């Protein structure tokens with residue numbers, strides 16, 4: 001079997017979007033003075049879909065949501081020529097070709113995300129070619145079904161947040177992730193607002209339910225060190241991305257305080273990036289995203305590394321490409337889950353592009369043994385609400 005073609009298309013959402021509430025999520029831009037909305041560069045309103053076809057007609061689907069137009073250019077210009085004409089079963093060789101050929105300027109960020117998208121499509125082909133779901137090629141079914149946590153609760157009116165939490169508590173979710181709205185730039189008022197929002201959610205979900213707290217790189221080390229003792233009473237399962245991804249020593253200092261487990265990884269890339277996080281004990285929960293970190297080829301290796309370090313893997317953002325990694329290892333106890341909503345930040349946009357994503361049932365997800373590859377097809381229902389760049 002040989003790869004015959006690689007097609008990368010950008011799906012630009014032109015449909016309805018929900019305008020964000022102010023301070024709906026602390027983020028890395030909060031500390032930079034600007035007159036634009038600080039989360040504006042952290043939107044996922046475009047998504048690049050990769051379709052790789054083999055000479056015997058199998059089509060594999062991959063996807064990338066980081067800088068999708070740039071990712072397309074990297075795939076078209078650099079990665080496609082490296083894999084066309086090659087055997088997809090030589091996936092490690094192909095991964096190393098893409099990684100090393102772009103090493104001078106790739107390694108992390110959008111190049112690794114582009115490599116991930118190609119790698120996902122290759123693994124989709126491998127599964128389809130032997131009529132097996134991808135998780136069966138990685139280690140098989142390690143769970144009867146996958147526990148998942150509800151992920152949204154962006155900072156808005158506290159009563160609205162409580163109603164949202166109640167609605168999904170009633171649907172059987174046993175774990176929730178909420179977003180802080182404030183960070184160092186918002187001074188003591190922001191501290192009080194952050195604490196009030198956690199208290200409000202705990203009032204609804206109680207303490208028999210996991211609560212995770214998301215900073216999305218919006219704090220800094222000094223502020224996080226002040227906040228951790230104030231948050232401890234709420235017994236969070238983890239505090240996510242309190243500092244920017246490059247501040248690995250900051251992560252390690254916060255994790256070493258042993259007040260609240262620190263999580264991160266959605267903005268880290270490659271096996272080596274995670275070796276560094278683990279060697280420095282920077283995180284207590286690893287959260288790579290398989291469509292960023294280097295695809296399934298890289299994520300599978302990181303799963304083994306995390307198993308050896310006894311650090312759980314709970315991949316960022318859910319989605320099928322992550323669920324196969326969670327299903328195939330005991331090192332990954334749970335998945336993130338974004339329910340389908342009107343398009344807001346865009347974390348939910350994949351629901352409008354693909355069919356086949358599992359819908360949570362009572363806080364669990366199921367992958368089928370009889371659906372080959374990643375298990376996704378392109379959805380036609382919303383195609384008229386996308387502008388597609390081929």
Ligand SMILES: O=C(O)C(=O)C[C@@H](O)CO
Pocket residue numbers: 025042151179214216266316317336345347
């Ligand atoms: O789901 C996450 O972990 C994310 O970081 C999504 C981002 O949009 C803000 O939370």
Ligand SMILES: [Mg+2]
Pocket residue numbers: 214216240241266316
């Ligand atoms: Mg996050």
